[in-house]
Amino acid sequence: MTDMAISVENVSFAYDGDDVLDGVNLRVEKGAFLALIGPNGGGKTTLVKLLLGLLRPRQGSIKVLGKDPVQDPPDVGYVPQHAAFAPSFPITVRDVVLLGLPGQKSFCFQPSTSAAASAGSVLSRVDMAGLAERRFDTLSGGQRQRVLVARALISSPSLLLFDEPTSNIDPQGKICLFDILSGLRRSITVVLVSHDVISAAAGITDVAVINKRLLQGREITPEMLELIYGVHEDSCPLDGYLKTLSAVLEKPEQNRA
Amino acid sequence: MLEALSMSFFQNALLAAALASVACGIIGSLVVVNRQVFLAGGVAHAAYGGVGLAFFLGLPVLPCAVAFTALAALITAHCTFDRPERTDSYVGVLWASGMAFGILLINLTPGYNVDLMSYLFGSILTVPRHDLWFMFGLDLLILGLLHFRYQEFLSLSFDMEFARAQGLPVKRLYSLLLLMVAVAVVMVIQVVGLILIIALLTIPPMLAETRSASLARMMLAATAYCFVFCLLGLALAYQFDLASGASIIAVAALTFFAVRLVHRWRAP
Structure with a gap:
């Protein structure tokens, strides 16, 4: 347990009776670089808020750096989406x-x-x-x-949480940001939240996809893509996209080179 | 003009302008960067309920208005923090009900003989000495809160989500901010009146915002702008026998539009 930066056990959460997370489990080792991927409304931000202790789970338990985040806010660096800032502050x-x-x-x-x-x-x-x-x-x-x-x-901090860090920035900005994140690997645990599977593929050690349920692994699997995008007929344009995506994600290190 | 400076009512007016400028510069800057101008307008109009209550109960106007407006601000903070998407609706309710409450109470006050216009449009030339001491105390309160809570207010204003993640008591800070808006509003009622308050809470900070490197410098510059506008407005009012509150706002508004025109003209 002490080697775990994040331990989420059977967590469920609902807003006004609408289930957002259902029996979610997540374990992130110290020094890992986890990409948390999911569609809009899939529960990514809710999970981040639970990890930060801003929300209390309806059921289940959460430990961040060995502490209950609601009772004892852990030492977490948080990077929210920058689009919310007043433009001329x-x-x-x-x-x-x-x-x-x-x-x-x-x-x-x-x-x-x-x-x-x-x-x-x-x-x-x-x-x-x-x-x-x-x-x-x-x-x-x-x-x-x-x-x-x-x-x-x-x-x-011992843990960094990034909420959609590459939204609203240009491709050059994304490359710079991922260079910085790569430099942090192993010295700090990083959780990067994104709806963009391709962006999240750069430099990660673990993947979790979330869409009310959560699947976790070392790399993206067809089951994970199915959880995010659903199942489609061969004739559906999305099916072609998903096949291309699977090929791209198969060897992310080569694609980055 | 110089002979006016020897008159005690004019000296009081200058002191009132200086004290109100401190409140407007500081609180106005927070209102502008937090995009709460409409909310501040609602609090300002709710203050009229406090004025009416003071006359109805026969209490001193300034302390009674501060207490009433502070209560209205706290209720508004509670409602709008939990449901920010309905802020404009809550402000609409606050705006109209405060005014209506004040008018009804003044109507019900037996044998009242109140110059309502002085609260709507200000009467800086009639501010009594004891009110100056009260305004001074309120300024000290605002400066004290700012000194001890500056970084929290900065964090709240810049990025509320990050502030919350840091464990800052954001709802309490938000309520405190609206409480300070209530205090500032009541102070400025005497200077320009509750109808025109919103201009002094927004024009000086907006002028200061573009050239300031920090929120603290924006507050200082806004305070200076506010005081200069009050001085020029008072001079105009004295020279041409005009309403002082409207003169102050006219000077501020003309300066604002002139500066914006120059910026636009200079922009590439």
Whole structure:
């Protein structure tokens, strides 16, 4: 159990009587890089909220880093989707990163020297140190996402949760982000939530697909694709797409090269 | 104009403008970055219920209005936090019912002789000295809360989902924010009146937002803008015998449109 970063046992959850998760099991080892894939409405965000302790399961148990996330919020770095931010919010890149260290920013005083140094260090890790004094709203989508990764990393968490990190960023931004995530492998457990199977294929060690139920494995299987997309006739265009997808996902390392 | 500075009512007006500017600059900035302008408008109009209650019960207007508006703000915070998609509907209810409650209570007040217009459009030239002390106390309260809770408010305003994931008490902070809006609103009623409050809560912060590198600097710049608008508006009102509240807002609005035009003209 101690080698498990996440342990979800038979968890169910419903919003207003509508089941969103039904008997979900998930085990993520420390140092793993898990892609959690599912369609919109499949329960991805609900599971993330359960892992963060923002929701309480109707049944079952959840342990994150050995703790019940509702009772004792674990040391988790969280990167939400960036699309929700006010477009012209007056804040610098450095101050966004410092939000990951509660109690370090006051109205009247500058952050402590150690906090400022930590912010500089994590910004270097995501290759954004040169833009520390820039306003966040002047950055591109990919740069913003790297800053949010730095904000999640500044508290040196043992687990990183990414919610749709590649939505709203260009292909170049995606490549940069996955480079950063690859650099984190083994030093930290990463859970990457995505509806995009192709994006999630880059650099992962474990896969879980979710659509009310959850299937987990080392790689994507036809059963997992069936859980996400359903079963289709040979003549259906989606069937052709799924076959191509299966071929692409068979050897992700080769495809990335 | 200079002779006016020697008159005690004008000195009080300047002090009231300075004190209200601090509240407007700070709270207005939070209202603008949290996109709660309509919500602040609802709280402002609910304050009229507090004014009516003060006259009906024969209590001092400012403390009674603060208490009533704070209660309305807390109820609104509770309703809109849990159901944010219905915020506009809740604000509509708050807006109209607060006004109606205030008007009815003033109607029911025996032998009342209240200048309603002074609460609707402000009467900065008649602010008494004891109200200045009350406004000073409210400013200290706002500054104290800001000093101890700045990063929490920054986190809440920038990314509520992340703040929640960090374990911050976001609902309590949201309620506290609306409580501060209520305090600011009641302070500014005396300066420009509840109909025009929304302009002082939005125009100075919007002007400050584009050039500020942080929320704190936005608050400071908005406070300065607000005070300058109040001074110029008061000067105009004194010189041409105009309504002070409307003059202040007219100066702010003209500056806002002029700055926007210059930005547009300079933009590539």
